[in-house]
Amino acid sequence: MTHLFVSPSLLPQGLAVADAIGLPQDNVLILQGSIPGRRSLDELADLGWSAPAVGLKPKPPKTPEGIPVTLGYAPLYHVLGFCVNIARCFLQPSTVVVIPKWDTELVFKLIECWKVTSMVLVPAYVHMMVHSPSFKRVDFSSLATVACGAAYLPSELRQRFSSRLSIPWWVETFGMSELTGAGLMATPPGLFGGTVDPKPGSTGILIPNFEGRVVREDGSDTDYDEPGELWLRGPAIALGYWRNEQATRETFLPDGWMRTGDRFTMDRQGRFYYIERIKDTLKVSGTQVSPSEIEDKILEHPDALISDVAVAGVEGVRMQDELVPRAWIVLSDKGRTAEADYIATVLDGWVKSQLSRPKWLRGGIEVVDEIPKSPTGKVLRRVLQDRHKTRNFGTVRAKL
Template sequence: MFTAPALETTGDMSTSQFKTIADVFEYAFDHHADRPAFQCMGHQMTYADLNDASARLANWLIKHSGLKAGDRIAIQMPNILQFPVAVMAAARAGLVIVNTNPLYTAREMKHQFTDSGVRGIIILENFCHNLEKILADTDICCVITTQIGDMLPQPQRSVVNLAVKYIKRMVPAWKIARAHSWRDALAQPPAELSKIDSGTDVAIVLYTGGTTGLAKGAMLTHQNLISNMMQLRQVSKALIRDKEDTIVAPLPLYHTYAFMFHCMAGVYAGNLSVLIPNPRDIDDLIKTLAALPEINGFVGLNTLFLAMCRHRQINRVNFSDMRFTGSGGMALTISVAEEWLKVTGCQVYEGYGLTECSPVVSVNPHDKVKIGTVGPAVPGTEVMTVDEQGQDTGINEKGELWVRGPQVMKGYWQNDKATRESITEDGWFKTGDFAVIDEDGFIKIVDRKKDLIIISGFNVFPSEVEEVVNSHPGVAESAAIGIPNDKSGEVIKLFVVRRDNVLTLDELTSYCRENLTAYKVPKQIVFVDDLPKSNVGKILRRELREQELATLS
């Protein structure tokens, strides 16, 4: 077991100065009023602007929404200026926030909204057609709709909104009775905002990816989030300067990692986050970055780094002022880390986290990066790897990673059984990830427990196979899964995206045989144009397995 140094509790690093996340926002408004806070589509909002807009919306929520302190409110939108305003307003109104993936289907929305019991929602109108389908099946009594350009100045606001709706036709027809408009809600007079306590220690309910069955809502308390904010700040303060730095935000803010970095730690520090509404549009992303006077930090993940490095116009972006690149959400491959360093001149600092841990568990230190690891645990955190009996496996031995610290969630929303299965009586959270912890406390994630492939009794970790395959110069990316086999239980099937059409099956099979022991060599290799990915770019082995099992049944 490894215990990280205690979280600093003096000066500005103290968590005791804040009772709720609304207190954090109030601190930022008071200390950074004139600083730019968020930028999107070329328009900036200062912390004073955020204060005014979120106070207006909070006042409307308190007086006109029908919601009361402690009620859940869903926020469903991409990275646009309305997102941080909505989060801050909900917190200031004493509501519990339920961040919602904007690309959810109606079925997924129904599950999340009914499971969490949300009574209000702030939603981009592009997704209202799905809300309309399931609204009657929920307890939602207040709907606030917004258009993409609603926080932009005129005439840009009208131009963007009209283009999105009538030229790009990105807004399917919808009709929701008694829906309120964002602009009308923000017209609420900026009266003095009374501080409201929700009466609950839960600040946010964030839903996990649902890789096994239905997604579960992780209850993150105010102190979970505040503690993790301070933990992240303590390990990043040498690289990120308060009240100065511009950090690019392509990862969706509804995702726990981006939420913590940009809506909590970045706000507390008084930094500027440049919001990217659609990071899949690499052309537009590069154009946005090229227009920035300077970039000091970038928070992304493996697939995005690779796509950017290969973009034909990446040399238009000025990376000379960049000191920090954070990686999270999926494993960072060594080849991509090296390519990013070559293109940008900036080291990637890989970390590890889970929604259930608010999310940051570990980060590579700026002065001692170990490529291939996710660094040591952040301050105030204990980690260990355990065997099937829950016994500590010790140094450099594989086991399931367990975490204990102030950032570990309260539990799963209305799911005591899942909570008991995930958190021990003495507070250890079972991550479901296999890892190795070295003598310095650095953690190497080996694989997801549920992704483990068992071949004739031998354990095979898909990431090991993929790391070897991805090191071939003809491979862009790959995914390995286990498929049923009468003789060995399972065999490996490999899906490969080639960099060009030169690489052959025979060549890749020979390469695998040269670099992998016999039982780890894929029995089937398929070349594909792309791999299924989550909205944050994580390769979904689960979908590949489901597709494969469907063809076998």
């Protein structure tokens, strides 16, 4: 520990703790408000964290102004855009290059032109970047920080992107609008004595002021490494949904816990591992099937025939009340040189050779021009499912 932030009312206790651990009393700072003769958080923000005595400011980035530069592609009304491209700018001077929507080739040009120092990405956009023909030619040397959230980042994508970067670690996070940002974050190497160093597949540990549980369907806590729903509790969590009492009751529980709707495991060190969005999980022949697991396996095909994929459940032929996996694929440049039927046959055989029978693509494989995504890069599986159902069974009414 190098610095301690305390509320004004707890300053005496903070100074006592500093004495006990050998921390200089000048390094005890005021969290909110002010006390004469003692530095406060507001003061540091006004100074841009530049006071030499504090020692909290990193080396100035190699940009013309010597301040961080980031890209703003997420809508500013979304929690990602608001936190990264608006709220964070009040903590330290920064430049935000705002673009109307994600455009991979434009992003590459802006990284080089503006010497972008940090990027907050989602897995869908990492996928687009590494599969672009321009990826190997882009100068990423200005990047000092890369963060990724919103969904699970396959290790294969992370490795391919990391091979072009010279940064020691990725800031992986788990967040939701209901959390006013992030609830989990991967720690930098060496924090807490290295006991919770980043681990492949981990989304990180709880951020300060959050509590977490991994819960079974009966409401009991799971054991370590046992899948369950992630519940979170903390002061940043929303109070409910506007004019939707039923959804509020189902998500925000009376004792302050919020059900995230996502399945996780947690190891003995307190690191969390994302598995799947619960509503996306399929039950095929009594087996839990994760669409993202099938997607990852398809993307691992050694011939690199596709550039994007989404898997979701559709009605099967054998049982109308059981949803089976179906894949929608976007062909890569290499894949476009072959017949679509051939690609479908190859990928179907690949999945069958790599995954158990319930995870086979019994719902078929369809070639599409693009995978529908939200402005922040989340795959809109419901759109694909509704298109398929409309084409095969008639009009589908949207469910609100």
